[in-house]
Amino acid sequence: MTNARAMTDAFGQAPMFFRSVSLERDIRDPGASRSYVLTGWLERQIERIAEGLEADSTRRAWRMIGDFGVGKSALALALVQALDPRVMSDAMPVRKLLISRSERVGRMLPIVLTGSANGLAVELSKTIRHALETIDVGAKTRKAVLAADNPFRALVTFKDAVAKTDTFDGVLLVVDEMGRFIEAAEETAADIYELQSLAEAAARSGAAPLCVMLILHKGFQSYAEDWKAARRLEWDKVAERFEELVFDHPLSHTAALVAEALDVDVHAVPRKVMKAYDAVGEKIRELGWLGPRNTVQAPECWPIHPGAVPVMSRFFASFGQNERSLFGFLASEEPLSLRDHAARTPIGGDLYGLPEFFDYVATSFGYRLTSRAGAAEWSRIRGVLDRADEGDETEVAALKSIGMLDLLDTPELKASAESVSSLLAPRFSAMEVERAIERLVKRGLLFRRPGRDELRLWTSNRVDLTAVWQSAAREVPSERVVKALGRHLSSLPIRSNILARRHSILTGTSRRFSVTLTHSDGLRGCSAHDGADGGIVAVLCDTSQDMRMAKAWAEEITSADPTAIAIAVPRASELEAPLIELLRHRWIASNATSLKEDAHAASEIERTIGQLEQELVTALEDTLGLRGGRPDNNVAVYQGAKEVSVKGAMHVLVSDVCTRTYSDAPLIDNELVNRHVLTSAGAGARQRLIEQMFSHSQDENLGFDRKKYPPERALYLSILRKGRIHRELSDGWGIEIPEEGDDPLEVRPAMHAIEAKLRNSGERVTLLDIYDALEGRPFGVRRGLAPLLFAIVLVGRSHHVAMFERGTYCTRIDGAAFMRILKGPEHFSFQWVALEGVRADVFRKLSRVLDSPGDAGEGLRALVDPLIRFGVGLPHYTQNASALSDRARAVRKTLANARSPVDLIFTDLPNACDCPAIALDDADGHASAAQEFVERLSDSIDELRACYPALLERMRSQVIRGTDADDRKTLSERAGRLAFRVQEQRLRTFLMRVSDSELGEDSWAEALGGAVVGKPPSRWLDRDVAAWDAALEELIGLFLRVETVTFGTGETGRRAVRLAVTHADGGEQASIVELKPLTTDQEEAMGAIRRLAAEADLEMSQIAARLCLSEDAAPGSSNENRRGTA
Secondary structure, eight states: OOTTSBGGGGOOOOGGGGSOOOHHHHTTOGGGGTTOOOOHHHHHHHHHHHHHTSTTOOOOEEEEEOOTTSSHHHHHHHHHHHHOTTTOOTTSHHHHHHHTSSSOOOOEEEEEEEOOTTOHHHHHHHHHHHHHTTSOOOHHHHHHHHHOSOHHHHHHHHHHHHHTSSSOSEEEEEEETHHHHHHHGGGOSHHHHHHHHHHHHHHTOTTSOEEEEEEESSOHHHHTTTSOHHHHHHHHHHHHTSEEEEOOOOHHHHHHHHHHHHTOOGGGSOHHHHHHHHHHHHHHHHHTBTBOTTSOOOOOOTTBOTTHHHHHHHHHHHHOOTTSOHHHHHHOOOTTSHHHHHHHSBTTSOOBOHHHHHHHIIIIIHHHHTTSTTHHHHHHHHHHHHHTTTOOHHHHHHHHHHHHHHHHOOTTSOOOHHHHHHHHTTTSOHHHHHHHHHHHHHTTSEEEOTTSSOEEEOOOSSOOHHHHHHHHHHHSOHHHHHHTHHHHHTTSOOOSEEEOHHHHHHHSOOOEEEEEEEEGGGOTTOOSOSSSSEEEEEEEOSSHHHHHHHHHHHHHHHHHOTTEEEEEEOOOGGGHHHHHHHHHHHHHHHHOGGGGGOHHHHHHHHHHHHHHHHHHHHHHHHHHTOSSSOOOTTSEEEETTEEEOOOSOHHHHHHHHHHHHTTTOOOOOOTTTSSSSOOHHHHHHHHHHHHHHHHHTTSTTTTOOTTOOOHHHHHIIIIIITTTSEEEETTEEEEOOOOTTOOTTOOHHHHHHHHHHHHHHOSOEEHHHHHHHHHSTTTOOOTTTHHHHHHHHHHHTGGGEEEEETTEEESOOSHHHHHHHHHOGGGEEEEEOOOOHHHHHHHHHHHHHHTOOOOGGGOTHHHHHHHHHHHHHSOHHHHHOSSSOHHHHHHHHHHHTOOOHHHIIIIIHHHHTTOOOOOTTOOGGGHHHHHHHHHHHHHHHHHHHHHHHHHHHHHHHHHHHHTTOSSHHHHHHHHHHHHTTOOOHHHHHHHHHHHOOSSOHHHHHHHHHHHHHSSOGGGOOHHHHHHHHHHHHHHHHHHHHHHHHHHHTTTTSSOEEEEEEEOTTSOEEEEEEEOOOOOHHHHHHHHHHHHHHHHTTOOHHHHHHHHHHHHHHSTTOOSSOEEEEO
8 A cells, every 4th residue: 555545545444433323213124223433431330220120229320411413312222222131132342341241230121201392291191002912911011001191100101010020120211312301391290200219219119110211412501591590400409319410422432433434544654754753642542532641552542643532523413413513524525525535645744733623613503602601702712813824833723723623622632832732743743833823823813821831812902911910920820829728729619518328219309418618727616517518628637736726626616516417628729820820810800900991801800700710619529529530538527426438429328327317207209398498389289289178178089080180180199098098087087197007207396396396395386386396306397398397297187286467366277377477477477275184074074065086085275276367256246235144244244355276265255254274183072063153154144145135025025015915926926917008218118027927936026126226136235225225116006007097998997096185284095995796794884874965965985085095094094005895
């Protein structure tokens, strides 16, 4: 072979790299993963996943994150096929790796779905239905899965059935393109909670594993940049349930894959060419760009320059898309691409390096960059290149190489004189490159970053960074920084908290420890945590004396607080240089006035500040074990008043502390309520569930429609039903605290704590005190869950707990009352009502008198609430009437002013009945006094009950007697004959009420009272009774007079006359005389009167008047109207 042959003649074919993987398409193709290339990095990732497949593992949920084209789907496909017994083969590299492990991994049925706008629930349901067609799980399970209205729960049911078959041990759910589902879930919270629950179900799946793998192009938060903070936080919590597998594989791994993809026949390349290539590769390896410097030689990627491989990889990871991946580039024959260059270049020609890749990017990618995040940087880079149009070949090559590194701006790939020389070798010598760099610096096209051996393109002519840096060095001397190293480091923006990962997954409660940095001079008044479940305080020390002081303080604070972790950190001398550089850059940003005139220079300083801060924060977090690794060996970690050895990451210790500290925490795996601050959806679901608890506890499904699945029903099923709280009792369905040994969610300790706090107090306990007890150790209940637990206790112990709102006793505890509790818990207090000794005897006796349940187990409220409602429900007349005994009035007042059930029954009412109070420890000798109290109270209650009915009876009697009627029926007939003839309105209304025979006796009296006084008798006061008496007398008189006149008309069917005698003083006597047929004797008497009158020369009128006057003067006579017969 001669050098005249083109580079492409040495290329082989590796089709697997140029065909994108489709999980759903390739899953049943056994050949799809047989040629899968395993690198050391990939083997380590597969081992992490394999550990999750072991029988006792809880790490069974992963989120695989990586950019387009980095091999996420290829790895997932290789894993799926290596675990699926229907397609697995020992020829598969991943299968070989799994077989070689000492621990067995299960056979998994893969369920694969790809993200879409339909939403995760819809696609999962479809995929499960399809899976049912491929495996026999039995008719019963099949029916249950198909009937389930929640595909996430259906998946768990399906998994359990699959694990019982002879073919599979569990289910592996792989969700490709998960980002599409996240975007589709922007408007709904349903998938968020279900996905989280699914991860928790996977962690607890035990011997029948359920594994979940999500494949994303970027982190959860990147999909939610435009969402509200609350929604981003929700997805953060979901992400924490999934162990992260970042496809940010080492550059050596990328180089190996590129070498496999190019499949170069090294024998077709002259030995001299490959030797020169290896020499360049050695320089790049020494830079650390292809992995650690002590690793073996990276695989040959000829004819790509070894230094271009990591740059290309980072470029496509940052700016590529699905069809624009690194391996898509390797296959492309676009102008200025690798293959285009290789086709035009002989085998011994220039390598494809960064200058060539820059030209490709400018031609094929430039338009994409101008519309993306790197637009400003790319425009600046092109601007510098445009200014360098007169530069020589070496200068232009250097600028293009540095420009590509500027565009990526990654700490691992820095532009320095050494790295640029290596990138341009062997085309240009190191001397040529160094001289070109000096020329470019002098022309203002390049600058060296202050304090660092790093080059960047420079567009500013206004800012002299060298002079500015010298000023910063004077103002921020290194000696001053080094002297107070710990104090300066403690101000860095380290992560604010750390999740107790294992504890959170196993218990369902996300617990976090706050993280605080301080220094030896800041220990006074420093607390371990504020508002978190616990806290980590790292004391950054400068001297050995500081370390001794920090250790003593750590022992003291962890002794006082079992949730505190204190770390004494010795001096970190390796951080002195970056800290000095950071503080000087901060000084420049704040004091260099020239930066205000140049936005690019200012942004360059800010970028450097950000990088330095991140570098220092990363170093500190690694030292403290906050980034997944163990804390450094030289730090001293204290917990529980002693120094402890931390064998894993700090989150492992945090989980252990949480498990010990919150040993009685409920196991509630529903973050809709198991959190401190609820979303509006969570708060609404909790309120509706509580309303159902109060109103439908006797219903088997708590009143929920089985065909619907609102959030409140999800809460019901996952807490009340799953926790054996709402269950079938001896007398039907009800809500009750779970029994010992039948408490799957371990809520019994927290609920008993509520009951014990009320029982043991004997007095009122504020609701906030109850919540504080639940939130504290050993329960650690979240504020969103505490009201639900308390509501369960109230429903289950309703007759034993008295509620007070703003100090006033409330007789009704229901959903509406609990809504007020949720809105203003500070206004409520509660009291346990105990019945023991003589008090229990009083309760039983009163129950018999008041016809209430007589079982003391029903609680005092079963007696008190009806009694208070009786007092409150008394008619207004009874509540104000003076026509009661002193004792009845005292009882009435006591009921109206009731403030506590216990005080009411055993103190206030006895006092009202002139009896002694009934103490809790009264002996049996007080039984007679108790009996006397019961009898007196019974008499008073009877008197109060009879007060208003007595008024109505008096009113009825007054009307009938006043009208001289035989009974109501007779009076009704008389009034009815007059009602429509009378014009005077008051009399007409009165007569109409009197004549209404349809009304009952009480209603008739109430209608008369309302007509006469103008308001119903139930609302009367004593003065209204007097008004009734006066008005009734007047109306009856008027009625009788009108009735007489009417009788005289003959229209009534009776003959009657009214006789009236008026005196000189205005007095009048009147009588209505009914003219009945006379008997024979009466006729003879009348004839005798007439004869005698004629003989005495007396007129009949004289006789009538004198007889009337004579009758009036007779003993017992009065001026009242009389009725008579003649």
